[in-house]
Amino acid sequence: MVHTERDDGVAIITLHRPERRNAWTVEMQAGYYDALASASADPDVRVVVVTGAGGSFCPGADTQALDTYSQTGTTNPLAARIEQPEWFPSTVPKPMIAAVEGPCAGIGLVQALMCDIRVVAPDARLSTAFVRRGLPAMHGGEWLLERIAGAATAHELLLTGRTFDGTEALRLGVAHEAVDAPLARALELAHDMAARCSPTSMAHIKQRLWTSRSRTLDETVVEVDAVLDDFLSSDDFREGVASFVERRTPHFRGLSHPL
Structure with missing residues (x-):
């Protein structure tokens, strides 16, 4: 569900459930956080790039998991077995760059927001999504979005739950760059930082x-x-x-x- 490569000081962590467009599960969270912990502890890793397989970043929680939650009225008890807290990515001592293509919504957007830099495709499709599923702004989404993009943008995006593209994400301050090849650009930034920054x-x-x-x-x-x-x-x-x-x-x- 999560693949990691190391390339000249850069750890490339890929969310890898292409058959489900990398929809989020408890197992994926465990694998992703373990990959981040490994990169954190590796002195040869200086920068982390996070991306998704198959032209999709992460469309949010897997719909099968959402259906289970709606029937049981509670979250997956397996989540309690994950050692790291939900905000763990923000504590990783290496800069993290998200390379975003395709859908990036709900917890997928939150994971991108917990990276330090976001490079998105102009036609990427982003959404907070929570209000359209009858949920609160989970996983720290409200804190992250207000901090990164400002109160006005956070209010509008969280309360409407609408979809916006990568070009608008750049204009709103949600993304840092909107380019046709976000992974290539993220790697360019990461390798420069790995080579030239302490x-x-x-x-x-x-x-x-x-x-x-x-x-x-x-x-x-x-x-x-x-x-x-x-x-x-x-x-x-x-x-x-x-x-x-x-x-x-x-x-x-x-x-x-x-x-």
Whole structure:
């Protein structure tokens, strides 16, 4: 259900249920989160790209699972066996880039929103979908969408549940780029980051970005200043300066553990 490849510092994680257009199941979530945990722990992985097989990202929860939930009035008890919390992707200390083609709805959209960068096809079809299934904005969707695209967009997309394409996703701030070959572009970005950006710096910045709204400006400055000497005395900083002066690609150390 989930395939992982490693390519020169980049882990490519593919949601792989093409016969169901990569519709989400508990088993897929377990496999995806385990793949992310493996990438997190691998010092050779510097950036993660997430995509879907067969021209589809993820249309949301599998309809067979939804039918079961509607009959039983509860979610799948197997979900309790997944070790990681639902927000686990946001804690991965490596930058994550979503490459989105085809349908991307409900929990599929949430997984894309939990990535740091989203590259979408212009004709991708995105939707929050929850209100059209009689559900609340599950999986942190309301928090993510408001944070990423702003309150006005979050209100409109969550309350209408309408479908919008990749071009509109770019205009609304839901996506960063809309291109005809999103996976190729995501890999281009990922390989550039893997080759030229410090894994330690990326991990530190990502962790703070995901928690920044709990801090005031003065707290942010003070907290970063408190760890600045650690960065200034690091091998990565020396290499970053040397490579800039010498006009060459830097050779940063891998991240062996989360900050």
